[in-house]
Amino acid sequence: MVEFRVDRGSGVPAYLQLAQQVREALRLGWLTPGDRLPTVREVVATSGVNPNTVLKAYRELEFAGLVEAKQGAGTFVKAGLGTGDREAFGRLRNELDKWLASAREAGLEDEDVYALLRTALEGETSQ
C-alpha cells in the first residue's frame, strides 16, 4: 500500500506528485502488477488530499498504461516499472557521475547543480 504525501510548496501540481509516488513505488518494487491502488476515499481519509486530485493522478497513470480501472473493483497495477530500466539506470548513473565530476571541476556547487537541472527539466516540459 502506498501512502501519499503532497508537498504544497514544491510548485509541482499535486496530482503529478501523487502519480510520481506511484511510479516510484513501482520502480522500487513496493507495488507490483495485480496490486490494487488505494481507493480515492482511502487516500482522502488517510492523507487529506483533494479527491479530484487523486482521480486526476489515477487517470494520468492509466493514460501512461501503468494502471487500469476495473469497474466497481478499483484501480489495479498493470505494468511494473524498473526491471527493464535497471541497466539504463546504472548507465545513466555512471554518466551522471562523470558529468558531476566535470561540474565540480568548473566550480559548481550543489545549488548550481540543482538550478541547472531544474532549468533543463523546465525547458523540456515547456517545449
Add this chain to the structure above:
Amino acid sequence: MTEGIALAVQGLGKRYGRTAALRDCSFELPSGRVSALVGMNGAGKTTLLSVLVGLLPPTEGSVRLPGADSRIAFVAQDKPLYRNFSVRDMLTLGSKLNQVWDQQRALDWLARFDVPLDRACGKLSGGQQTQVAFAVAIGSRPSVLLLDEPLANLDPLARREVVKELLAAVVDTDMTVLLSTHVVAELGGVADHLLLLADGQLVLSGEVDELLAAHRNYAGPRSEQPPVPGEVVHASHVGSQSTFLVRAAEPVTEPWTARPVTLEDLVLAKLESARAVAA
C-alpha cells in the same frame, strides 16, 4: 464525481449605502469540487457567502443552483448555536428545520471528534462548537456546502482531521464545497478550484492546476520587461536582478531562468497587484 455546475453566479453586486461590498462577480462552481474563496480581511468573502446562501439580498445580479435537487447549507464564521441546547437538541433542531436530514451522518461526525451529546453547547470548547455546527450542516445533506473560515478556531491537529472528514464527505455524497479563508497556507492542496476576491471584485478564478500551469516565475538580469510576452502579475527588482511572475509558460534562454509558481506565490502576487491598482 459528476461534471457539471453546482452554482452559477452572474453579475452579482452588493452595496451598503454608497459602499460597494461586492462588484460584478460572475463565476461557476463545478460540482463535486472543493473551491476556496480567498481574500484578505474585508475583501467581501462573508458578504459573498451570505448572498449565495440567501441571507442577504443582492443589489444586482443573480445566483442560480442548476441542479434538480439542490440544497445549500452554510456554516457562518461565528458558528451560531443555542447555548442552552444540548448537542442532541441541536441535532433535533436540525432534523426539524431541514426537509432532508441524515441523523446518522451527523452523529458519526460528532463521534469522530468525541463531542459529548448531552452537554450544553455553551459549555463546549470552541473547537467542539465548531464540530457541532459542522455536524448540523453535514446532517442536512447539502448538495452545496458553504463554509466561512471553517478552520479558524481549530488547533492544527483538528484542522487536518476536519479537512480529511470533509473531503471524505465530498467523495461519499458528491457534494460541492466552497470554503473561505484569508490564510493562504491553510489551503494546503485542499481545494482544487480557486476564487480570489480583492476589494469586492473577483481577480482570479479557475482550476488550481491550470492556474499554476499557466504561470511562471522568471528571474534574470535587471530589466524593465520580462523575457516572455504575457500578463505580468508581479515584478520585483532587487540589486542587479529582476523577477517577474507572468501568465505565460514559455522556455527561456540564459541568463533567464523559469521556475514553477506555488499557489501561495500566485495568490499573494495577485493580491499585491490588486492592492497597488486600488491605491
